[in-house]
Amino acid sequence: MPDRTSFFENETWTAGVIGLGYVGLPLAVNAVQRGLRAIGFDVDPRAVERLRAGQSPVEDISDTVLQAALAAGLEVTAGEARLSAADALFICVPSPLNRHREPDMSFIEAAAATVGRVVRPGMLVSLESTTYPGTTDEVLVPAATGGGLRLDEDVFVSFSSERVDPGRNRALGSIPKVVGGVSPASTRVAAAAYGRLVDRVHAVSSARAAEMSKLLENTYRAVNIALVNEMAQLAHELDIDIWEVVAAAATKPFGFQAFYPGPGVGGHCIPLDPNYLAWRAREAGFATRFIDLAEQVNTRMPAYTADRIADLLNQRGLPVSGARILGVGLAFKPDVADDRESPAIDVLKELARRGAEVLAWDPLVDARRIASHGFTPVDGGIPDGVALAVILTDHEAFDYPALAAAVPVVFDTRGAYTRRGLAADNVVAL
8 A cells, every 4th residue: 555644745635524513514624725625424414405505504614615615626415435435534523421421422433333334445534522531542443443454554543633713713724733643653644634734733642642632721721710710709708809810910921821700611622521531530540639629610600600690689689589680692602603511501590490580692692592591582682671681701792881881780700891991880790
């Protein structure tokens, strides 16, 4: 077989992408934009039909960009057999937690089974889904070699986790990729392939190291967010403005990185990824005390936020039960329409459980999606009778001065007013 490192470095090869969501679709589009061929596979035929019609489900890929990629040769299919025409397979499927907050490997295992059915000599198989250290060796290698192909001779296997940053409009190719193969030969081949997809590749010694590096990235964030969330609670007890404290500490040009408090953590990474590492650690008989404590602090924040809202209402002689409360922002981060794992949902559900009439206003999240959570959607403007508005996601689209003028009190869990240099007597910060 010709040298595969040279092949991926120099030839016009075909990328096969398994899963066409927020990770897989940008990867497939990027491959075409960089002069390669791409076949995107998804198990949902309806999603494939929408993609073929040029309708992108991913905010960072506009319909126009998708249509240009389709015109340039991007193929999307619900038939896995087409993947056998690819030279490299990139697995970009969800890796959620189950109801016990343990890794749900069903999507990765299903993708591995697909690999086993379509893999052919010369292929690179790379997992991009965030997972625990050891997954690539234990799940992908058997799938790729189960039909008799020889590792590092007929097939090459690696891990290189996604680093998508929704809503930031970062070009995928500009974000460095950490690449680790299950062997030195697989690392070389994978690094050559990714070198055609991104501007910079950082190769590590193993797939396990690459898997753990991704978990470290997000565990680092989770732990530091938990720290500042706990500091925010202490600052409140001491009658200190935590936003002023963080801004002051951030003036230090070394040894400090600013993290900000909020009503919890959300999205598809920070609330989930540390649990993959903690689960693997428990299997090894190791206690991840920092990780476990951080999760306790962060998962407690929605209830703490609801407690603070109850206190603010009580100070005005109002109970939570029966109070009309407006949740401002439902997405998990500013300026995106994604509400997956959003702590805003947990805060508002807790208020509803306590008897509040909950309304939710988010110009980016579909009203039907808001209603599906049990909240009354608001399509703009401030409804009458709102006792308190709570800012849960600080979209730029909100008119913050108008909001403060329209309601008796605003509870700002995101520092939206402080960080924008705005002031109003009825705004209370977390």
